[in-house]
Amino acid sequence: AQKITQTQPGMFVQEKEAVTLDCTYDTSDQSYGLFWYKQPSSGEMIFLIYQGSYDEQNATEGRYSLNFQKARKSANLVISASQLGDSAMYFCAMREGISNFGNEKLTFGTGTRLTIIP
């Protein structure tokens, strides 16, 4: 089974509108972290926001917020007031495990290509 599922291969959104990028995950671990990364055409991976499995409040970072619904195993990214510079690939990822040794890998979804229309 896929650990991270992103069902929207591509999305087109009008500038200044809000957009929600979907992400569902599958894990049997109690301790895990969920992350969103942005990858522009230049290729670098830009960390946007994360949600820990024990966090009760939804994470927010500026225009980014994470709609975390633990029972449904979903962690959707919401971008408010979209800008032309938001056009990029967006990846949802998960890090599982309970150790503190830092050797837990990130598993990525297939990504969503977001295009902001002027």
Add this chain to the structure above:
Amino acid sequence: GAVVSQHPSRVICKSGTSVKIECRSLDFQATTMFWYRQFPKQSLMLMATSNEGSKATYEQGVEKDKFLINHASLTLSTLTVTSAHPEDSSFYICSATPLAVSSYNSPLHFGNGTRLTVT
């Protein structure tokens, strides 16, 4: 903070030659670094986990003799693609988490990647 530097950013090599890619954590130490590969329009796939002072752990299907990983210090890991072939052409990207905050809910910080083209 938490800057990862990867070099080179682009490399073109002839089939049969070897290419070394360096990944450095500039302002933090990391016992573990991760190497990912990304084919065009695809997701990032983990190739191997690089452990400082010990052997790397390779994912299933990744040839350890072809993709040599050395993690000589807490700030440097290298990936050498040996006897490269055109099918090895891809985007290779490394990542790490600062040792002091390593945990399942710590983000990985990525280098800018290396675009390898084998002719």
